[in-house]
Amino acid sequence: MLSMKNISKVYQTEKVQTHALRDFNLEVKEGEFIAVTGPSGSGKTTFLNIAGMLEPFSSGEFMLDDVNVGTLSDNERADLRNQKIGFIFQGFNLIPDLNLYENIEVPLRYRGIKAAERKLRIEECLEKVGLASRAKHLPQQLSGGQQQRVAIARALAGKPRFLLADEPTGNLDSLMARQVMELLENINTEGSTIIMVTHDQELARRAPRNIQVVDGQLADFTLYQNKSSDSVSARVEQSIAEV
Numbered sequence: 024m025l026s027m028k029n030i031s032k033v034y035q036t037e038k039v040q041t042h043a044l045r046d047f048n049l050e051v052k053e054g055e056f057i058a059v060t061g062p063s064g065s066g067k068t069t070f071l072n073i074a075g076m077l078e079p080f081s082s083g084e085f086m087l088d089d090v091n092v093g094t095l096s097d098n099e100r101a102d103l104r105n106q107k108i109g110f111i112f113q114g115f116n117l118i119p120d121l122n123l124y125e126n127i128e129v130p131l132r133y134r135g136i137k138a139a140e141r142k143l144r145i146e147e148c149l150e151k152v153g154l155a156s157r158a159k160h161l162p163q164q165l166s167g168g169q170q171q172r173v174a175i176a177r178a179l180a181g182k183p184r185f186l187l188a189d190e191p192t193g194n195l196d197s198l199m200a201r202q203v204m205e206l207l208e209n210i211n212t213e214g215s216t217i218i219m220v221t222h223d224q225e226l227a228r229r230a231p232r233n234i235q236v237v238d239g240q241l242a243d244f245t246l247y248q249n250k251s252s253d254s255v256s257a258r259v260e261q262s263i264a265e266v
């Protein structure tokens with residue numbers, strides 16, 4: 024359902040050419056929960072941004088549910104992104120002057136969803152992330168973990184097939200990080216496909232599948248990981264230590 028074949032991404036600045044991804048290949052199946060790890064600067068965010076159609080790729084083939092993304096116009100790509108993708112960022116990206124309800128409502132308005140449907144979705148999503156009683160609060164009145172849960176509710180309200188998360192727990196202490204991870208696991212169990220970039224090895228190990236990006240490519244030892252498989256975890260750790 025998400026397939027990348029030989030995807031490359033070159034950033035060209037005045038003097039420097041950076042190959043952020045080179046011949047990157049990945050197949051993601053419906054309902055997977057994938058943790059993406061790898062050294063700083065290895066191309067994880069670039070991969071996620073291309074998967075979410077936030078930025079173009081330089082060459083290769085990217086198929087999303089039988090749509091060849093490389094052939095789409097800017098508007099078609101934006102439509103597909105709105106239909107299928109939800110984003111969660113490390114910095115939450117909430118609008119400080121809007122309350123939680125309004126924060127979740129903004130992208131729904133943008134998508135032309137009618138008021139009654141918006142209300143239903145917002146209430147349902149706030150309930151799901153355990154913040155139904157806080158709808159009128161401003162983001163600054165919440166803890167970091169709660170703000171991230173609002174950001175997750177905002178992403179969920181769009182009913183995305185794919186939830187893409189870039190360091191969703193990067194600004195959180197370990198307890199809040201675990202709570203956010205549990206929420207993502209529940210959302211995955213309900214059917215959303217999740218791809219999460221993280222530096223947190225403990226959280227990565229909880230995901231059913233781990234992949235590692237090294238020098239813009241999937242590392243050879245990228246594995247299908249079973250939660251109970253300690254030997255696989257040990258190999259991943261060893262590989263990371265060697266990078």
Ligand SMILES: Nc1ncnc2c1ncn2[C@@H]1O[C@H](COP(=O)(O)OP(=O)(O)OP(=O)(O)O)[C@@H](O)[C@H]1O
Pocket residue numbers: 034035036041042043061062063064065066067068069070
């Ligand atoms: N807009 C840009 N212009 C030029 N180079 C860029 C740009 N964005 C990323 N890069 C370069 O592409 C490479 C991959 O960056 P990317 O942000 O994808 O890495 P990352 O694995 O997410 O890193 P980190 O873990 O530190 O966030 C890096 O060398 C980076 O400097």
